[in-house]
Structure formats: structure tokens, C-alpha cells
Amino acid sequence: MNLITKVVLIFATILIIGGGCFTLIYFKDDIFGARSTTTTTTEVSIITTGISPEEATYIQTMNTFDSQVVAAIKAINGLLSNPQISDQAWADSMSVASGEIVRLYNEATQIAGPNQTLAQYHNYYVNNVTNNLYMSLQFITSAINEGNVASLAQAKNYITAGNFARTQYFNQLSSYVASYH
Numbered sequence: 001m002n003l004i005t006k007v008v009l010i011f012a013t014i015l016i017i018g019g020g021c022f023t024l025i026y027f028k029d030d031i032f033g034a035r036s037t038t039t040t041t042t043e044v045s046i047i048t049t050g051i052s053p054e055e056a057t058y059i060q061t062m063n064t065f066d067s068q069v070v071a072a073i074k075a076i077n078g079l080l081s082n083p084q085i086s087d088q089a090w091a092d093s094m095s096v097a098s099g100e101i102v103r104l105y106n107e108a109t110q111i112a113g114p115n116q117t118l119a120q121y122h123n124y125y126v127n128n129v130t131n132n133l134y135m136s137l138q139f140i141t142s143a144i145n146e147g148n149v150a151s152l153a154q155a156k157n158y159i160t161a162g163n164f165a166r167t168q169y170f171n172q173l174s175s176y177v178a179s180y181h
Helices: 003-026 028-032 053-080 088-110 116-146 149-178
Strands: none
Touching: 053 088, 053 116, 053 149, 088 116, 116 149
16 A cells, blocks of 8 residues: 555544544543543644755644633633523623634634645544534533523533544654654
């Protein structure tokens, strides 16, 4: 097999496993009870041997960008841990946090991977991290507009899926960097 075939097979395997994990995450509350909504920063260290300057810049950009995503997730999770949808101050705070998610989603779509592999990884990040966070906002908005706290459970599911996808993305990125050594 040539390199492109191997990369495509690895990427397809990751997506299949990710889809299965997403399904497990989606039903995790039903199976295991309440879930934790904490997150941590996951950075890929840059070892410059063999990596082009464009690749190193992309990885640094994504590490910085992801730290902003983590801060936004923590802000949303903090508000969701004690939902007070009828409280205007809570709704205002959620509006600010939601605005940050929208900004990050838009910014993520403007970042580009410097080669085909990193572009595929970046598309995964946009489609599975920022898009899931963006989708969670629909349920948060619905909960506030309808006064229905139960809608927040769906938002938490999307946030959890987005956070899981972050881990998968950085595992892929770490493997990519390690492949040069």
C-alpha cells in the first residue's frame, strides 16, 4: 500500500471509532449515570526536526486556539452546572459565553492546515469540535426561550462530544508529529 492509502485507512478507522465513541457518549447518561463536564488543555509539543515551518506554525496556532476553546467550554460548563434559565444575569452570562463559541467557530473555519493531512485533521476539528459546541448553543437557546431546563441535557451531550473530539484531534496531531521521528 502506498502512503496515501495508509493515511486514508487510518483516518477512516479513526472516524469509525470516533462515531462509535460518540454513540457511547450520547447514551452514557442512560448507561452510567451523570457525566463529568470538566475539560483540560491538550497541547502537542512541537519537535521541529523534520517538520516544516508551516506545519510548526499550524500546530502552535491550534494549541493557542484550543486553549481558547477549553476556556469557552469551561465557561459554558460552569453556567450549565447550576442552570438558572429564568435569571437574567445567568442568561446574560450565557449569552457572552455563547458569543465566544460563535466567534471560535467562525475563527476555526478561517484556519487552514498547510498540507493535505493537516487539512483533513483540521476539518475533523471544525466538524467535530467547534460544530458540536455550536450545536449545543441551539439547545441552550431553546432552553432559555422555552424555560425548559431539560433541553440543557442535549447541550451537555454536544459539549461532551466536542470535548471528546478534541482529544481525538490531538491524538491524531501527536501521531502526525511523532511520525517524523
